[in-house]
Amino acid sequence: MSNKAARNLFILGSLFFFAIFLGLTYDTMGKLDKRAPEITEQVNAGKMVWHKYDCIGCHTILGNGSYFAPDLTKATERKPKGYLKRFLMDPKSANPNASMPKLGIRDEEADDLIAFLDWNSKVDTNGWPPKPILAAAGGVAGKELTEGQKLYQSLGCAACHLINGIGGTTGPELTTVGARRDRSWLIGHFKNPEEYVKNSAMPKVEAPEADIEKLADYMITLK
Amino acid sequence: MSIKYQSQKIAEYFYTFAVVLFLVQVVVGIIAALQFIWPSFFILNFNTIRTLHINALVVWLLTGLMGATYYVVPEESETELWSLPLAKLQFWATVVAITAVVLGYIWMGLNPQANSPIMGITPLNEGREYIEAPRWADVLIVITVLLFLFINFMTMLKTKKWTGIQGTLIGGLTVLALMYLPGMFYTKSMVKDQFWWWWVVHLWVEGAWEVIAGALLAFMLMKVVGARREVVEKWMYIEVGFVMFTGILGTGHHYYWIGTPGYWLWVGGIFSSLEPLPLLFMVWDAFRTTREARNVENRAGLYYTVAHAIFNFVGAGLWGVIHTLPQINKWTHGTQITTAHGHLAFYGAYVLLVLAMIYITLPAIRGVKAFNASRAFQSFWWMTISMVFIVLTITGAGMVQVYMERLMGLDYVAVKANYNMWFWILRAIFGVGFLIGVGIFVIDFFRLGKEPAPAVTAAPERV
Numbered sequence: 001m002s003n004k005a006a007r008n009l010f011i012l013g014s015l016f017f018f019a020i021f022l023g024l025t026y027d028t029m030g031k032l033d034k035r036a037p038e039i040t041e042q043v044n045a046g047k048m049v050w051h052k053y054d055c056i057g058c059h060t061i062l063g064n065g066s067y068f069a070p071d072l073t074k075a076t077e078r079k080p081k082g083y084l085k086r087f088l089m090d091p092k093s094a095n096p097n098a099s100m101p102k103l104g105i106r107d108e109e110a111d112d113l114i115a116f117l118d119w120n121s122k123v124d125t126n127g128w129p130p131k132p133i134l135a136a137a138g139g140v141a142g143k144e145l146t147e148g149q150k151l152y153q154s155l156g157c158a159a160c161h162l163i164n165g166i167g168g169t170t171g172p173e174l175t176t177v178g179a180r181r182d183r184s185w186l187i188g189h190f191k192n193p194e195e196y197v198k199n200s201a202m203p204k205v206e207a208p209e210a211d212i213e214k215l216a217d218y219m220i221t222l223k
Numbered sequence: 224m225s226i227k228y229q230s231q232k233i234a235e236y237f238y239t240f241a242v243v244l245f246l247v248q249v250v251v252g253i254i255a256a257l258q259f260i261w262p263s264f265f266i267l268n269f270n271t272i273r274t275l276h277i278n279a280l281v282v283w284l285l286t287g288l289m290g291a292t293y294y295v296v297p298e299e300s301e302t303e304l305w306s307l308p309l310a311k312l313q314f315w316a317t318v319v320a321i322t323a324v325v326l327g328y329i330w331m332g333l334n335p336q337a338n339s340p341i342m343g344i345t346p347l348n349e350g351r352e353y354i355e356a357p358r359w360a361d362v363l364i365v366i367t368v369l370l371f372l373f374i375n376f377m378t379m380l381k382t383k384k385w386t387g388i389q390g391t392l393i394g395g396l397t398v399l400a401l402m403y404l405p406g407m408f409y410t411k412s413m414v415k416d417q418f419w420w421w422w423v424v425h426l427w428v429e430g431a432w433e434v435i436a437g438a439l440l441a442f443m444l445m446k447v448v449g450a451r452r453e454v455v456e457k458w459m460y461i462e463v464g465f466v467m468f469t470g471i472l473g474t475g476h477h478y479y480w481i482g483t484p485g486y487w488l489w490v491g492g493i494f495s496s497l498e499p500l501p502l503l504f505m506v507w508d509a510f511r512t513t514r515e516a517r518n519v520e521n522r523a524g525l526y527y528t529v530a531h532a533i534f535n536f537v538g539a540g541l542w543g544v545i546h547t548l549p550q551i552n553k554w555t556h557g558t559q560i561t562t563a564h565g566h567l568a569f570y571g572a573y574v575l576l577v578l579a580m581i582y583i584t585l586p587a588i589r590g591v592k593a594f595n596a597s598r599a600f601q602s603f604w605w606m607t608i609s610m611v612f613i614v615l616t617i618t619g620a621g622m623v624q625v626y627m628e629r630l631m632g633l634d635y636v637a638v639k640a641n642y643n644m645w646f647w648i649l650r651a652i653f654g655v656g657f658l659i660g661v662g663i664f665v666i667d668f669f670r671l672g673k674e675p676a677p678a679v680t681a682a683p684e685r686v
Contacts, residue, residue: 001457002457003387003453003456003457003460006457006460006461006464007387007460009460009461009464010391010460010461010463010464010467013464013467013468014464014467014468014471017467017468017471017472018467018471020471020472021471021472021474024472024475024486024487024490025418027484028418028478028483028484028487029415029418031483031484032412032414032415032418032482032483033412035414035482035483035484036412036414036482039411039412043411044411047411047413047416048340048343048345050350050413051345051349051350051351052335052338052339052340052345052350053335053338053350054270054271054274054331054335054338054348054350054355055270055350056270056350056351056352057268057269057270057271057273057274057350057352057355058268058269058270058273060557061413062413062414062417062480062481062482063480063481063556063557064352064417064420064477064481064557065352065557066269066270066273066352067557067558067559067561067562068258068259068269068270068273069635070635070636071557071635099262099263099636101263101268103335104335104336116413119413120413123413123414123481123482124482125480125481125482126479126480126483126485126488127553128479128480128553128556129480129556129557129629130553130554130629132628132629132630132631132632133630133631133632134630134631134632162634162637165633165637166631166632166633167633167634168634168636168637169634169636169637169640170636
């Protein structure tokens with residue numbers, strides 16, 4: 001191959017592949033809005049808050065950004081919105097162990113940001129992030145789950161609490177909670193956490209009385 | 224070694240600014256590494272430190288490449304620069320713009336409310352990774368880059384010697400300038416925001432920048448081992464051609480999970496898997512060419528050139544391809560695996576490239592016949608060994624993270640603060656090793672040619 005032929009191959013080939021890329025980009029642009037919910041004024045305002053505080057300097061969203069703090073794509077699915085709002089405005093009041101600094105996010109900014117995060121959680125991402133294999137497996141080693149264990153999963157308690165190393169770290173660990181609390185305390189606490197723990201960031205457990213009792217029964221087995 | 228055209232000396236201005244920013248980048252990098260262990264360490268939060276770390280990286284590499292271009296273009300065109308005063312103006316405009324942007328970042332870091340939007344635009348920090356520079360700075364940067372391209376283009380026009388090397392170099396730089404534009408408008412949709420953002424980031428580092436690297440590699444092989452122009456230019460075209468053929472559609476590997484249609488899994492998976500190939504050509508090219516070399520005067524330059532080719536392949540190629548298939552990327556996307564790839568890729572592909580260009584052109588600029596290369600080798604080994612271990616520790620952290628967080632379902636913070644802690648500690652230690660290497664390099668940069676040359680140069684060795 002002569003130098004000139006190599007040069008032409010480089011230039012024309014690059015243009016060819018760029019043309020394909022442009023075509024795919026055009027097609028993609030026409031499809032993106034259908035793969036995500038409508039963008040309201042509040043969602044857009046939330047996006048400006050996201051940029052203003054340079055959230056991406058620590059967090060990822062849709063998996064892109066910094067890898068210093070949790071990915072926020074599904075933040076509103078993983079944590080109750082009331083908790084998120086409180087955390088955004090004053091992280092340590094919601095979780096004393098939080099590393100996130102208090103940035104001065106105002107009340108309405110927090111609402112807008114949560115609307116923006118909620119929008120992101122509903123984008124069709126081709127199934128990302130995938131459900132963890134172990135957590136999705138449910139019952140382990142063929143053992144049937146108790147009613148209380150099923151409720152613990154379906155109510156999303158593990159988003160904030162740890163049991164035997166599995167779960168979130170924003171709330172207190174529950175591995176030995178049965179040794180610390182009795183049944184009536186647990187039931188009362190589920191119905192109104194703030195009455196039992198001052199400034200608790202935990203939302204009320206919205207479930208029928210019978211389910212709350214089953215959940216408490218499960219808790220007291222954890223010793 | 225000496226320069227043929229006086230205006231080539233402008234390169235040293237850019238190199239000096241680049242070297243200072245390199246030092247800044249590594250110092251803030253160590254602060255960031257310590258914040259992984261103690262999040263509240265230091266007056267500025269992690270997001271500001273990280274913004275400084277990655278912006279300093281991009282800017283010092285770019286100014287280094289600008290300096291290299293100002294050296295290469297007069298040499299290839301066989302004439303003085305079209306306008307030296309304008310080139311100096313462009314240099315100082317760049318310094319002023321970058322300094323203003325950095326002060327803005329620090330101000331925002333100390334007082335986040337200072338970044339409150341004015342007429343819908345955040346004035347100090349756009350809050351978009353790598354392109355945090357605010358809109359007013361974008362405009363200044365575009366003006367200085369256009370001025371830079373204009374000066375070089377007019378220089379080439381003076382003699383109309385359209386050599387392949389300078390044509391490819393200017394072509395790559397023009398694409399680089401054009402690809403800054405997709406990052407300069409606001410979109411309400413976070414999906415579209417990231418879609419266009421990747422045009423900038425991916426088409427820079429896996430497109431335009433690799434083309435520039437290919438052109439400079441050809442130039443360096445000619446300079447250091449006296450390789451024949453016809454041969455290096457032909458291989459350069461083939462290399463940069465394959466960079467573009469695989470890299471353009473390889474952008475698809477960023478469009479798997481951000482809300483884009485499913486066909487990108489195929490496009491990105493196939494083309495990005497091929498991206499290491501042109502980088503492997505470059506390694507082969509470097510070895511084949513240097514094996515024939517008889518009398519190499521500038522052994523430090525040769526060393527860095529070949530190391531650049533090797534670590535470009537290992538960092539950008541191998542460390543990228545391991546997690547580029549959608550089936551794997553589904554689990555690794557957004558984890559420390561990406562950080563590991565980013566570190567080795569930038570070090571191999573671009574840090575070593577700019578340092579190689581400095582070692583090849585600086586002695587000529589300073590009119591030095593021979594220089595003591597011992598510090599160049601010392602800094603190379605301190606930096607390279609440290610970087611390899613930094614990358615291995617982050618890769619280990621990433622593997623633990625993928626397994627525990629993504630597969631087992633443990634909480635992100637639990638994994639980061641407990642199971643990854645030793646990786647962070649080791650990474651910070653190797654970071655200090657890297658800083659030592661950079662320190663030796665910075666000393667060497669400022670003293671090269673300014674102290675008496677040694678009577679005996681280091682024993683020859685095979686590269």
